[in-house]
Amino acid sequence: MQSVQTSLQAAFETLPNAKLGIFDYLPVELVFLVLRNLDIRSFFHSRQINRRARVLSTGLYEYQLVSKHGLEGLRGLLRAGLAHCFTIVDLHRPLVTDKCSICGGFGGLLFLFTAERCCFHCLRSSAHYRVLPPSAFAKHAHISPSRLLRLSGPTLQTVPGTYNMMDTPARRPKHLILEEKATQMLLAAKAIDQDVIRNLRIRREQPEQRLMVATAYPCYRLENAKLERGVSCKGCQVRLEFLRGDSHGLARDRTFSTQGFLSHFSACVEAQHLWAESEEGTRPVKEPELTRRGGFLTRLGSDGLPR
Ligand SMILES: [Zn+2]
Ligand SMILES: [Zn+2]
Incomplete structure (x- = not known):
């Protein structure tokens, strides 16, 4: 994203000479109110109107x-095709907290369907x-794919x-939908019944699909x-790999805030060692x-460990 950073973060150096019509009669507080309520796709469209619009949006x-x-x-959100569902404020909210919206612990990811x-x-x-x-949803719900998408x-x-x-x-499927939201909407439209929800709940998931709908998101x-x-804790990787403890990698996969890691350190014998x-x-x-590679993957064995 290096190449787009400057153009995203700054307005043009040349001063604007065009105006924004009736929009320019509004006090700047109201302009910002409008910009805050634009979905992200519209926000970027508005940013491209002229240099004046670019100055205003950059100042938000x-x-x-x-x-x-x-x-x-x-x-x-832009690559997932979900930018029209959220505002800049929706992305700002999770940016300034480090808490996972489910467990309250440190969360290093953004779930793209809900921006949580x-x-x-x-x-x-x-x-x-x-x-x-x-x-897969259409098959379980016995409805046509086009009706489902509608x-x-x-x-x-x-x-x-x-x-x-x-x-x-x-x-990798081309598209994914959020089961909870889809079932709520289809139930409200009376397109499915409780049996379908039960079937969906017991279906076998492809675990990787959840990883396709999240992205790293710093706090x-x-x-x-x-x-x-x-x-993450090196000591926990040692326990998983050399000592064969933590066989599911639950501790190894944990992410901590700096403060959180210090309290983990006092309990992690391998990290202390x-x-x-x-x-x-x-x-x-x-x-x-x-x-040693900073968590980046190389060629790995079938047990998920480096060769
Ligand atoms: Zn959590
Ligand atoms: Zn540890």
Whole structure:
């Protein structure tokens, strides 16, 4: 996103000479009120009207923070085809909190269907975040795909990516819908009944599909103007990989705020051991390949561990 950052964050240097018609008669507070209520797609369209519109939109407080620190959220919603469902304020709200909207713990992700902040564990386990391809929903609900799309709320367009730790890439449906929202809307339209909801609840999920509807989203702390992306624990990866503890990787997959990590550290024997062995991070020690690469994936074995 480097190449678009400047144009997103600044107005043109040349001063505007055109006006915005009747819009220019409004006090600037009211102009900002209008801009805050525009959906993101319309907001960007309005930004392209002329240099005056660009100056006004660039000056919106929430936009300044989102265009600087929340670019993953903007990109995620635009590429998913959901930008028309949210405002800049909807992206600003999760940007200035670090709390997962389900469990209240540190959440390093943005769930694109609802623009809610969430943590990796809740994204994978909460029924609130269940998604499925429209074709699978239509089959379970015994309704035609076109009727489903008309009645079931927004559809998310998936993008290519690495969604698991295996050698073979995950199968990626072109579109996904949010199960909770779709069932609510179809129930209200009397297009499905409770039996369909029961069938949907017991269906087998493709776990990777939930990862296709979220993006990393840092947290901007208003109290100290610092950005926090969250940290993971090397010690927990050691326990998973070398000691074969934590077989589901639940602890390894946790993300902490800096403060949260310090309290985790006091309870994580392996992290303390690494800290002591590395003489407080001043000399290299033997550590898992995954943490050595800063969490980036390489070719991995079928057990999900680096070879
Ligand atoms: Zn959570
Ligand atoms: Zn740990």
